[in-house]
Amino acid sequence: MSLERKPKVTPPKPVDREIILDKDDVLISITDKRGVIEYCNEAFVESSGYEEFELVGAGHNIVRHPDMPRVIFKMMWDRIQSKKNIIAVVKNLAKTGRYYWVITDFVVKEDSKGNITGYKGIRKPASRKAIDEMIPFYKKLVEIEKETGLEASEKFFKGFFDSKDTDYNSYIEDLVLDSDMVGADGTREKKKGSFFKWVFGLE
Numbered sequence: 001m002s003l004e005r006k007p008k009v010t011p012p013k014p015v016d017r018e019i020i021l022d023k024d025d026v027l028i029s030i031t032d033k034r035g036v037i038e039y040c041n042e043a044f045v046e047s048s049g050y051e052e053f054e055l056v057g058a059g060h061n062i063v064r065h066p067d068m069p070r071v072i073f074k075m076m077w078d079r080i081q082s083k084k085n086i087i088a089v090v091k092n093l094a095k096t097g098r099y100y101w102v103i104t105d106f107v108v109k110e111d112s113k114g115n116i117t118g119y120k121g122i123r124k125p126a127s128r129k130a131i132d133e134m135i136p137f138y139k140k141l142v143e144i145e146k147e148t149g150l151e152a153s154e155k156f157f158k159g160f161f162d163s164k165d166t167d168y169n170s171y172i173e174d175l176v177l178d179s180d181m182v183g184a185d186g187t188r189e190k191k192k193g194s195f196f197k198w199v200f201g202l203e
């Protein structure tokens with residue numbers, strides 16, 4: 001049975017002040033199939049500025065920042081609903097209106113029959129390089145969405161990565177690996193499955 005969903009809270013007015021996360025922070029949340037938060041760890045609660053009881057039962061868009069393009073979440077949902085993991089650079093909005101940047105590994109949870117039971121988001125603070133690369137790109141996408149709509153933004157999004165002969169997921173993986181990281185097993189060779197499990201030993 002799924003949780004009753006809390007009514008959507010009025011989002012705070014964004015404040016142009018970043019919350020700098022500790023580099024060792026791992027922010028975890030678990031949702032049902034609809035994206036309703038069922039569990040979040042202390043680091044997630046702390047950075048969001050909300051209390052646990054406010055988060056549990058709320059839609060995950062409680063931390064949605066208006067600077068985030070809709071196309072990123074559409075692509076993310078398309079991937080996870082077809083049981084594919086995805087990592088994404090996300091700007092989140094805290095209760096205070098301040099923001100924090102994370103790299104999130106979205107993991108699909110399945111029962112023994114292969115039915116999707118929910119999703120897990122595992123987050124690490126995004127590197128400055130990843131943030132600096134995403135700011136102008138996301139800004140363009142948000143502008144396109146405002147002016148023309150989601151379809152145009154999806155086309156631009158696809159074209160951006162097609163022109164570089166890559167896709168969003170691989171591009172972000174390369175950004176993470178660029179910052180001198182090796183996998184938990186000491187290699188830089190990409191493995192199948194959860195990227196974070198391989199890179200950080202997190203699952």
Ligand SMILES: Cc1cc2nc3c(=O)[nH]c(=O)nc-3n(C[C@H](O)[C@H](O)[C@H](O)COP(=O)(O)O)c2cc1C
Nearest residue numbers: 029031035060061063064065073090092119120121
């Ligand atoms: C496991 C999981 C974690 C998520 N984490 C975030 C998050 O950290 N920030 C966020 O804005 N949306 C997150 N989402 C996506 C939200 O559910 C939602 O699609 C997004 O905020 C867009 O909201 P909107 O459709 O109201 O614009 C997550 C979804 C799932 C399934």
